[in-house]
Amino acid sequence: MVADDITFVVDNDGNIVGNDQNTIIMEDKHIEKGKLILTKTVEGNISKENAKKITFKVMNQETKKTDKYTLDEFSYDEASKTWTKELDVLAEEYTVEETNSSVEGYTVKTTYKIDTQEIEGKKTESIQIENQGEVTVAFKNSYTPKPYEVAISKQDLTNEKEIAGATLKIVNQKTKEEVAPWVSEKDKTHTVSLPFGEYILIEEVVPDGYKKADDIYFKVSKNGEISIKGKDGTYSKTNKVIMKDEAKPGKIVISKSVTGSINKEQAEKVISFKVTNNSTKEVNTYSLKDFNYDESNKKWTKELIQVAGGYKVEELVTSIKGHKLSLTQYQINENGEIKEKVTDKIAEKVTVKKDKTTFIEFENNYDLNVFDVEIDKTDISGTKEVDGAKLKVIDEEGNLVERWISGQDDEKTHKLKLSPGKYTLIEEEAPYGYRVADPIDFTVNENGKIEGMSENKITMKDEKTQAKLILTKTIEGDIPKKDAQKITFKVTNQKTNKVDKYTLDDFSYDEVNKIWTKELDVLAGEYTVEETNSSIEDYTVKTTFIINGQEVEGKKTESIQIEDQGKGNVAFKNSYTPKLYEVSIRKQDILNNEDIEGASLQIQNKDTGEIISIDSSKDGQKVNLGYGNYSLTEITAPDGYKIANPIEFVVTKDGKVKINDKVVNEVIMKDQPIGKLVITKTIQGNLK
Template identity: 30%
Template sequence: MNKKIRSWIQILILCLGVILQSFAPLTQVHATEYNDVITSVGVENRSGEALTQGLDIWQEFRLTADFVLPDNTVHEGDTTTLQLPSEITFSNSSDIELRDASNNLVATGRLDAASKTITLTYTKFVENNSGVRGKFFVYVRVDHDVVSEEKDIDVNITVGHRVLFAGKIRYNGPPGKYDSKIEKSSFQYKDDEKNVIRYNITVNRNMANYSDVTIKDAFSSPNMTFLPDTFRIYKVDWSWNNGDWKWTNAQDMTETFKNQLVVNANGDGFTLPLGDTNGFGYMIEYRAKANYDLVDGEEITNVANMSYNGSENEQSTSTRTYQIAGGVAEGYVFTIKIHKVDEAGQPLQGAVFEVIRDRNQAVVGRLTTDSDGNASVGKLLRDNYTIREVTAPLGYDKLTEDIKISPDEFGSDKSVERRIENKKTPPKTPTEKEITFKKVDPNGKEIPGAELKIYSGDTVNLEEAPVADWTTVADTSKVIKLAPGTYTLREFDAPEGYQFVGDITFTVNADGSITIKNKGADDTVLAAGPVLTITDKEDTSPKPITFSKVNLGGNEIAGAQIKIYKGDKAEGTAIESWTSTDQPKQLNLEPGIYTFHEEAAPTGYLKVTDITFQVKPNGTVEVTKVGEKDSKGEDNRVVAQNSTLTVTDKDDDVARKITFSKISLGGVEIAGAQIKIFKGDKAEGTAVESWTSEAGKSKELSLAPGTYTFHEEAAPTGYLKVTDITFQVNYDGTVKVTNVGTKDAKGEDNTVVTDGSTIKVTDKDDDSPRKITFSKVSLGGTEIAGAQIKIYKGDKAEGTAVESRTSEAGKSKELSLAPGTYTFHEEAAPTGYLKVTDITFQVKHDGTVEVTNVGEKDSKGEDNKVVTNGSTVTVTDKDDDSPKAI
């Protein structure tokens, strides 16, 4: 609720009887107070009606009083005093005058705001006249500095020793604190000159932080002038107190801002840039003056606008009812009626009149008579008016003289009626001219779809039939025969994608040429001879465009990071950006060219390349460039239908570069592993890739995202084969092991490591024991008994033997030996045989055995006799035929 500073007081003298006296007045020595002359008091609403609703803070109402003066008793200078209750105060404390219908001054009234009293002081008039009685009222309000809560108030008026009950009112209490960026209020001040109104503009009572604040103030009512010399501005702190805004810490900033104040060209307002308001507010004060004499009860409207934060606006309107002391203030209750007839007294329809208020030349009404010949304009002040005929009914002469209305002509019903007659225009036979109408786009091409109608006269009367109507056709002008005269063309429907043009008033001249009389300020209309060309502007208002991001199945997909750029390239700053969800996205885009740019595709999908599209003025969308090939070398899939653009993301099944490294425990690439890669989580079906590892080289494969199985068909010699390993190629090109496989031949887990796009599989050494057969034979090849044999690990018979035995006749010996180098050591030969020297041999990973050192010469000076065959080592003990001592 706006704080309204009320300022006007109305005094109405009713039934003021005047009886002239024939005798001279008595001499008055001392003023006497007559307090019994007030016969009754009452309360009414602001319009003088019963007060039926509660009153808000600052809301004014009427306090009325009836008085009767005793004849031949009251003298000049005598007084009557009325005391208001403490809960009530005046809206304004201006002095008042009580006058009779002949403008004689009966009494003056002084309203004392401090004491809350009304003091009437009588003039000489009461001594010379009898039967003086009447009624007056003043505007008052609840004093919210006294009453701080909602309550009922008894309005008791004290007159001398009497207390008169005026009535009971309901005070609604102070309002709650409300948002207040800008508020406009107005009031009259008793010492101001005539026709002056004071205005206040309060800014940022919220004490918030607003940027780039600019105030624009202008009068809606005509002929009001802003008085720049009265301009004052204060920087203040606002606070809320008992339902009202209070200001403190005022700093006069007038000198700072007066050079920035820009007065409107016609003087009816101003523009004032205030800059930023960071936690403080402003109070702006100024006065304005009417360029004519305002009448009692006339309403003056003023609008203040605050722009801030770049593009935001807030507006406040003040409507001030001007008061003149002692005025009647009947207000906007008067009506002018027109009855239009022909020479036979029959009603005429279609006559257009303007009603002009003479005082300020404002057009207060534009009237068109109806089928009964009637028209009226209401809500007028009692004043002088001019009725002027603008357009006569078709076939009748227009009036050449204005019709005047004076204030005295308004009757008891507050209206005045004029019967206005038109004479029929003598028939003429005008020569019609061929007029060509062209409706074109900015390139000059005729456009279809405009629905046009032409009406006779300089305005459009929808109750009359048009003289011509048509809908434009592509590449075709319209030729119409029109008699010389004035016409108005109206567009009832614009072509699709184009803006409406305003009414065009034109005259067909006697020579067939056209003269444009009126058109829309922003419309392009040209007349050249008999041709009228109307150029339509494209409709640049934003259109709702829907973007649908779907997969190949047509379902909306989430996670696509999308940007829209103005123009045919993804350059500069995107005008819109979002991440797709399971719902389409709607944007409001002006007609023009745009680029759809997918910054990142959802996981598992291919990103589309940039797509160029056009939003058309009719709100449809069209793809102008489908974009470059995608990473698959295929075209983007994009469909435009009406106002929807559907972009399909394809599955991302492009192969990624994956590196396979087959290494030993020492981390060295090893050769000979026969490897197969199967699609899925089992080594089934046909392998998608197979190879044999090479020494010192890793293997690079191209695999689409998905799950695969690494299967080692055969391990390199000397290594254990790994069990099947399941892995996943991710969309980002990395690889992840999802199943390390079952235990290997040693009962251990596979050793597999991933690093980015590389998977390393380690083959462990195959050190499981092999079955090796040792045969100790004579030269005749027969297994002999008694040889004490030890097997040592390594190439020397050192340390602890890994195996030891004594050969048996007719039997070989099978041992389990892990691959590696060993030494065959014969501790003692069987009786009758020579002991062999130490023999070095190797157990190979394939289970075969190989002699690597046949040993030293034996005691005969001969080489040992040792033979290998597969996994068998045969050692021959020679006969000991050396001489013996006897």
């Protein structure tokens, strides 16, 4: 082993002071060694990770040198579940101490063996290690879970008092091990000892008159804290596990009957009830709208599931504005038997028993305070009654009071019965030809008078609707203005069947654009416009009209919708062409009156200048001519003939042909042959 240090001094002459031989000799002692073997066995359900935190201290009794170790430095034999640490040490005396063996949530008993003797404790006596010797110290820890006191309370849900008769048990969630069941006692909390872990509190037998409670999941931590699992899955700390049983409920059936002059909607808006639990002071309020309504019996019913106990049932609102409450009755019975019938009370105490039904009936009668109010419907002048208006009156909550039609059954003034309050007169639909009037708000005071009015009458005035129907007329063709003015129109209101007739002479005339215009002030609505006469003698006519840019052939429009303040435009157009008549033209030899061919002829309309050219034939020619003055001229004569003089003739408006004011069937032009003297004699008088 390492020798001890040697201290020496060399003088000025180089000699070791006090050493005649001037020599330093250091001698090492012979080292004697052995082995110290530590083992650790752990009993109990603790994790390997927790076991590795166990620590040891090995001290040399001679040198006081100390070495420390954790179980994590030991080798581990999985088969035997044993940790081992082999130490090479000097052959001397030692002590071995387990300095830490605690694991949270467990109690521990530590023992060790040297040779075969097992000793309880954490620190050995002195252990002598001989030269080349070997000593084994075998430590063993026995862990048992640490028990904690857990209080279990079985309570009534309503009053939170301990109740008797419930059989309960606790089950370890992991091991499924059951704690011995027990029966709850009145006014007494039960205590059980539980190690850390997760548990379920289960109610196996329910006390009479109660519902089975849900299982309670809770856990005990390694430091003894108790936590209960909530519905959301999270745990909250507590000092007691409380399981509450809900008493089997009974029922309260509240019924409400209303007689008198109020309607269902009015009652449901103002009447409500308050139910108070006398023990818990819990209050619930119910509107009459929450009740079931029996139309045939005019009764509202509300069934309430309540825990057994005393209650106060109170009607919160009994009065209704504009009405007088003349009677209030309550009938109370239990189990179907009438208990009492009272008047002039607004609340009543009732008792609910388990699995029983308690009935309480409220009956109110309301008389309406009403006053006469008159409604007139007139035109804007206020003097002419207007029939056919659909009217209604609503109250300030929007409830319908009454609906009627003005003038129905020859009624001039409509009378209403109204209680004090705010109202609105509304015209839902105006009669034809009138605009819907603005609503009129009015108030009937407590004395039955309309505020702001000298008399108890509301007059609603309707303005007539206003629209324009514009008719225009354009004429194509050469007809005289005086003839055009004979054209006639008919305008029909489709709603009233009223017909108005006009001639073009009633229209204004734009000389520049050749357009006739008639602007009509009409009621808003549907109309048809018809051109009833467009014929002009000796002309054919085509009539079209334009609505919304679309030209339609015909003399009568479809229905034209004209909105209030709107315009409707109908543009008529007539295209006139003269009538044509068939006129026979013949070219004959003046000597034998035979038709000849080959003459080039022209027919000229002397009024228009229009010329028609024809060639003569042996059968004559047919020409279509309108009425007017014409001239027949021979341009080229047939061979062997002289050109004849022109013939003037007239086609009349009735299609007749006249020459020299005499009606003829044909226009005959005769040619004289060349080289022949033709003598004609005309005799006037009675000479035979």
